[in-house]
Amino acid sequence: MPGPRHPGRARRRGGVGVRDGTIVVAGASLAGLRGAEGVRARGFSGRLILVGDEPHLPYDRPPLSKHVLTGEIAPGATTLPGVGALRAEWRLGTPALGLDRAGRALLLGSGERLPFDRLLIATGARARPWREPEEAALPGVHTLRGRDDAAALAAGLAARPGRVLILGAGFIGCEAASGIRALGLPVTVADPAPAPLAGALGQVIGGFVAGRMEAAGVDLRMGTEVTRLEGEAGRVRRAHLAGGGTVEADLVVVALGAVRNTGWLAGSGLRADEGGLSCDGACRALDEAGRPDEAVFAAGDVARFPHPLYGGRPVALEHWGNAVAQAAHAARAMIDGPDRVESYAELPAFWSSQFGLTIKSLGLADGADAVAIVQGSPRTGRFLAVYGHEGRTVAAVSVNAGRWLPAYEAPIREAAPFPPIAGGADQPSPAPVPPGLPPR
Template sequence: MKAHEMGHGQPSRALVVGAGLAALRGAEAMRDTGFSGTLTIVGAEPYRPYDRPPLSKHVLTGQIAPDATTLPSSFGEDVDWHLGIPAVRLNRADRLVHLADGTALPYDRLLIATGTRARPWPNPHEGRLAGVYTLRGRDDAIALRKALTSGPKRVLVIGGGLIGCEVASACRQLSLPVTLVQPGPAPLARVLGRYIGAIVGAMHEARGVDLRLGGEVEWLEEANGRFMRAHLVDGTAIAADIAVMALGAVRNTEWLYGSGLSFDAGGVDCDADGYVLGEDGCPDTAIAAAGDVARFPHPLYGGHRIAVEHWGHAVAQGVHAGRLLAGDKPERNYAALPAFWSGQAGVTLKSVGLTEGADAMTIAQGDPATGRFLALYGREGRCIAAVSVDCGRWLPAYAERIAAAAPFPPEETVIDRGGALAILAPGFS
């Protein structure tokens, strides 16, 4: 049987639910691997797949137009697009995906790549006030860009993760006063630890960001339906015209209720090959998942299932899943090293590996005092992650160490630092 045929010699039907980066690259990989059956892509947004990273950076500052973020694609007329219509239910018994408009789409092979959405403000009424924004999709970026160019007296960013820090940085590029409230001890502390997070926080402060650490917004005050002030738990208040909720992401899995698949709010469970697991723990070889929504066992992290929300991962896992569904099972299980980058506070942060669970770190290259350095993270005597600040050229060598689970701290002499490396506590808590 050819890779693109399933049962009775009939050309099969491939369905991709999700229309982001992982979905697009997965669908392309199916075609590139020889799948010639019908190919349908479903997307909740009305747009063809587009690039999300510029939305919180260059789109906000006006350097890139929102519609210029559309991803290049090899597809012609050989794809059936259903855009602006989310999937609402999966019927595995009949191999049907039901859409919000009542359409039922059949499949022989299914790629789940529904990604994530912005976590909303917990008070729905306050979250709907004029002047309150989240940032995930193109429409979000268009609305926030318009608000930022309307001359606000102050912007409030709630949340000090990657999106929150990038939005604050964009505000300063636009010369807008901005306050960032972060409940933790430093921005990016969950990703980089307190030590490196504090360094990045100082860079933001040097560029004029009003950083409120250890702060928690309790409620939003309004006037005539418009946000005007945020009240913190400690009794202080911050007056602003715009509030950006940067509270993290929620994985889009609700449409899978009743499907019999293994999933929860943390993602859809996959086996080492990339097939989605049923509630009984057995893989459904007609279904794979990729991108932010996929939770898979990574050999570098003890086979622990992880979900990764990074651009490069969406590409690599999308291609892997597409080839898998097209019948070309890769020789190795998916085990790409997680990596991300972020432009903020005038520097470029790049990371490889996962810092989660790190029990030690060291500045292996450069010097934080100069603003150019690389931090290497270890866990139980092995290298697990590296983060570079404006020195990405050093990163590939450390990526090799991480992929090989090399000993931590590094045994050999480091090129630009004399003497023994200082082993530090990364500050995860």
């Protein structure tokens, strides 16, 4: 939808980038910061404004579920490097409430309208709350997504609760459980899934992680659904389970995944829902008819894009590396022009540290129909697993064996036959098995 002309601003449209005028970034976290740095690095000399709903300058999230909980790092010590060097205006503690695409303006909670020539949407995601608002509001019930969440949870743990209950055995839930056990606190983890991390990595890897968690003293309740949280004397005291039974707990961590921050885009005409904001390979936001908006771009957790390595399937990635790489890609498209960049095809990668394990991943395991242990062995706690789909390699995961992982990047990019490498040192005879992943 074309916007109004702004006399006096030298701009180029029709798929060609800009180097002056005004760029607004909605979202002042990792992707927003790196996108802003990217447009400056590519020669943008105009007005640059970053809008964030939190009052904090951009900060690093991975330490929040690890070192911040254990007190090794203060919440305020997580500010990202480079913030002070960026030549930009900041609107912090002010959420974006709407988007006027016809008028090319971002609408803020303060009532301000911010006109723009280019907009980068990097509003990320928020923690999925417990489904009953009254129960979620009980003192002692926490989520873990932002800096303030981590500070509040760390303070709650410092009070030495009698038992901590974690709802969800995904990466955040498992990392939090690891940190809480390191503090010597009793922890119960409950999840309806058959194994920890099963949704992302499957039951083969999840079963190995379950053994480590139980060996560390975690009361692991897989295949268990919590139906209700109950308060007593003004704070949470127990959780009720499906089929009967309760778990006593005076601190609860809700770790049920994330919801993309797209609600503020309602009425904008863009294709957005809880799963993300759809964009094309140049990071341009798509309208409800699937047409790219030449002035609106997206990057980071909020962006849902067609991944060329996976048949153009739309994906939205909550990975640190993707936020950095996609923000840089969006910056190139905004400044040099969308037609001058290739389709975004960064290989998904992430890592997690928990229970003495360093888990690293390349590619997307979801949808895989087979997995093989191709290096090392789970018995030694040091191994690498490769995932296949219809006879092609789609992902690899290392556990305390990161030096082996780079060898599988090319096979994943090339969709090499599965499993792709055989006959190497410290390599068993790979026998593919079903990975135990949920249906896509």
